[in-house]
Amino acid sequence: MSEQALLSVENLVVDYGRRHRRVQAVSGVSFAVPERQTLGLVGESGSGKSTTGRCVSFVQRPTGGTVRFAGTDLSTLPARELRRARTKLQMVFQDPISSLNPRRKVIDIVAEPLAIWGGVNRKEMMRRAADMLEAVGMDPAVTGNRRPGELSGGQCQRISVARALMLEPALLVCDEPVSALDVSVQAQILNLLTDLKERYGLTMLFIAHDLAVVKATSDRVAVMYLGKLCELGPVEDLYLSPQHPYSAALVDAVPVPDPRRPVAGPPLSGDMPSPADPPSGCRFRTRCPFAQDICAIEEPPLEEIAPGHLVACHFPTSSR
Amino acid sequence: MTKSRSGLAAAFPAATELHDPLLEVVDLATSFQTPRGLVRAVDGVSLTLARSRTLGVVGETGSGKTVLIRSIMGLLPRHGVQRSGKVIFAGRDLGALGERDLRRVWGTEMAMVFQDPMTALNPVVRIGRQLTESLRLRAGLDRKAAIETAVALLESVGIASPRERLRSYPHELSGGMRQRVMIAIALACGPKLLLADEPTTGLDVTVQAQVLDVLGTQQAERSMAMILVTHDLGVVATRADSIAVMYAGRVVESASTAVIFDSAKMPYTEALMRSIPRLDAPPGARLAAIPGRPPDLTTVPTGCAFAPRCAYVTERCIHETPPLTESAPGHYHACWNPVGSPEGEQAFSTNLAKGVMAAVEIAQREVRK
Numbered sequence: 001m002s003e004q005a006l007l008s009v010e011n012l013v014v015d016y017g018r019r020h021r022r023v024q025a026v027s028g029v030s031f032a033v034p035e036r037q038t039l040g041l042v043g044e045s046g047s048g049k050s051t052t053g054r055c056v057s058f059v060q061r062p063t064g065g066t067v068r069f070a071g072t073d074l075s076t077l078p079a080r081e082l083r084r085a086r087t088k089l090q091m092v093f094q095d096p097i098s099s100l101n102p103r104r105k106v107i108d109i110v111a112e113p114l115a116i117w118g119g120v121n122r123k124e125m126m127r128r129a130a131d132m133l134e135a136v137g138m139d140p141a142v143t144g145n146r147r148p149g150e151l152s153g154g155q156c157q158r159i160s161v162a163r164a165l166m167l168e169p170a171l172l173v174c175d176e177p178v179s180a181l182d183v184s185v186q187a188q189i190l191n192l193l194t195d196l197k198e199r200y201g202l203t204m205l206f207i208a209h210d211l212a213v214v215k216a217t218s219d220r221v222a223v224m225y226l227g228k229l230c231e232l233g234p235v236e237d238l239y240l241s242p243q244h245p246y247s248a249a250l251v252d253a254v255p256v257p258d259p260r261r262p263v264a265g266p267p268l269s270g271d272m273p274s275p276a277d278p279p280s281g282c283r284f285r286t287r288c289p290f291a292q293d294i295c296a297i298e299e300p301p302l303e304e305i306a307p308g309h310l311v312a313c314h315f316p317t318s319s320r
Numbered sequence: 321m322t323k324s325r326s327g328l329a330a331a332f333p334a335a336t337e338l339h340d341p342l343l344e345v346v347d348l349a350t351s352f353q354t355p356r357g358l359v360r361a362v363d364g365v366s367l368t369l370a371r372s373r374t375l376g377v378v379g380e381t382g383s384g385k386t387v388l389i390r391s392i393m394g395l396l397p398r399h400g401v402q403r404s405g406k407v408i409f410a411g412r413d414l415g416a417l418g419e420r421d422l423r424r425v426w427g428t429e430m431a432m433v434f435q436d437p438m439t440a441l442n443p444v445v446r447i448g449r450q451l452t453e454s455l456r457l458r459a460g461l462d463r464k465a466a467i468e469t470a471v472a473l474l475e476s477v478g479i480a481s482p483r484e485r486l487r488s489y490p491h492e493l494s495g496g497m498r499q500r501v502m503i504a505i506a507l508a509c510g511p512k513l514l515l516a517d518e519p520t521t522g523l524d525v526t527v528q529a530q531v532l533d534v535l536g537t538q539q540a541e542r543s544m545a546m547i548l549v550t551h552d553l554g555v556v557a558t559r560a561d562s563i564a565v566m567y568a569g570r571v572v573e574s575a576s577t578a579v580i581f582d583s584a585k586m587p588y589t590e591a592l593m594r595s596i597p598r599l600d601a602p603p604g605a606r607l608a609a610i611p612g613r614p615p616d617l618t619t620v621p622t623g624c625a626f627a628p629r630c631a632y633v634t635e636r637c638i639h640e641t642p643p644l645t646e647s648a649p650g651h652y653h654a655c656w657n658p659v660g661s662p663e664g665e666q667a668f669s670t671n672l673a674k675g676v677m678a679a680v681e682i683a684q685r686e687v688r689k
Contacts, residue, residue: 044524045495152613153381182380182551187595187609194606209524212597216607239599253525255554257596259577262558268526270480271494
């Protein structure tokens with residue numbers, strides 16, 4: 001990649017459990033996110049997308065591979081410096097209500113990161129927290145003294161975003177930030193994230209299971225299945241001509257608000273195999289309509305088929 | 321002569337009976353007494369549903385859609401509830417039935433699929449027993465027959481190796497499988513009406529498509545009527561015959577699905593449609609979000625409840641509540657300045673000039689196209 005990547009992940013591996021109960025949630029994922037860009041990470045539950053997100057913000061240590069942030073390999077940093085580096089890597093979680101402390105006031109939740117990292121007096125802290133609440137579209141005078149339980153899911157998600165931005169991070173990892181919200185509120189939060197990204201010059205890793213949601217926010221999209229990347233490319237290319245059959249299935253699964261459009265083909269059949277015992281060769285072959293013998297024997301490598309468009313499939317759409 | 325006619329009538333039920341709606345809800349209202357005051361969750365809803373048809377009920381969280389279908393079924397708490405209006409199901413007024421009689425209707429004639437299968441299923445009971453329970457109790461099958469039926473049911477909702485699955489506990493299944501088990505339980509005694517409350521919220525889009533397909537095929541096979549409740553118009557676009565849009569406890573627009581999508585009159589319906597992220601949207605397009613949020617149901621403002629968030633709002637909307645009127649056969653809406661009408665156009669351009677949030681959001685999207 002020619003542009004300077006703010007975040008680069010190389011051959012990330014994450015194992016859970018020990019010995020025979022070992023499960024590999026992420027098996028060798030590599031990608032890079034240039035500064036001020038958004039990478040969407042899409043896949044079903046169990047694809048390892050959240051685990052990848054957690055490793056990127058170092059909420060969790062990877063088993064193998066490297067995560068470079070602004071050129072530094074985070075795993076080489078001593079604990080103190082890692083803590084400091086992580087202020088620049090913030091996260092927004094899926095469930096807006098349970099990710100906020102129900103007993104604390106909104107203004108204190110938002111001010112907390114400053115309280116930890118210090119450097120400012122209480123008055124300044126409260127002023128900055130109030131400014132940030134304004135920035136995410138909330139009235140600090142009205143909501144500042146409330147507690148999360150009194151607020152709606154959309155408002156709680158705004159507070160999570162405000163909290164994440166308090167330390168002026170360079171990278172924001174959003175793990176399914178809108179999947180628990182109504183479509184109307186979902187649009188508010190997506191617009192808010194787009195605005196804030198521009199205002200604060202953020203780089204984002206945006207994790208979701210819905211390709212339409214990712215399309216609204218991302219520049220490039222990475223599709224994950226069972227711990228591996230199957231396709232990575234510019235968002236337009238990926239939805240106009242998805243090359244991997246799994247990406248194509250994700251595109252088809254997005255409900256289209258048009259009653260005349262027939263329901264697209266049979267949806268992806270079956271469930272995702274257990275990551276404890278992944279299929280040989282291509283991991284998607286058990287659910288793939290185009291699987292051949294070779295797919296069971298040889299694992300397809302992630303190859304560039306067009307500039308910036310990578311696919312891991314023996315029979316990508318354009319070759320069929 | 322007379323005799324043969326009556327014989328015929330017995331063999332072929334009168335035409336009126338067949339065309340009678342399966343479900344008729346008349347002016348249904350449900351309120352809850354809470355410490356904060358009276359919550360009018362459902363505030364005068366009327367609707368009809370014909371046999372083997374699907375009605376989509378669409379609205380945001382807090383619009384009263386869940387309370388509506390719980391009121392239809394009679395699944396409400398015993399205390400602190402005020403309920404009025406009528407629910408006529410297959411010719412009987414359900415409001416007049418006692419709990420014993422209602423229990424006979426539940427499961428066998430109308431059944432419900434709940435939103436969250438993890439909390440709706442009993443976590444410490446194997447799914448086999450949860451499935452066969454109603455078969456043995458209601459349908460009166462013996463153990464063996466009930467198990468065979470349960471296997472067939474699981475198979476019909478697309479669960480692989482159903483016989484082994486009967487011995488699983490809910491936590492051993494994925495979210496999509498649990499929801500399919502919930503559907504199988506609801507279908508067990510062959511209900512005439514299935515009430516599905518956000519059956520796919522919280523599921524992956526791929527699994528959502530699978531679960532909706534299962535609901536669709538089962539409905540067609542069993543010629544069962546269905547009410548599909550959702551907050552996403554995209555979900556019901558291809559799956560419902562007609563749609564009722566709810567806001568603050570009322571139906572604000574209802575029509576056949578095609579009419580709703582082609583010529584929505586109510587600004588709220590239009591706004592819901594615009595807020596859906598679409599794959600075919602141009603790059604960098606901004607979503608038209610609905611600013612604000614639904615009103616608190618303890619203090620619903622006078623006038624139109626949607627007025628504070630509406631792009632077409634005028635002075636009149638704040639003072640007078642628009643009635644639900646029939647603008648075309650079968651198309652009802654409650655709005656003073658409907659979308660596409662001269663009043664609506666004028667209200668919108670005035671609001672845009674004034675910088676009303678909702679109008680600006682829509683205009684921004686149009687420009688970026």
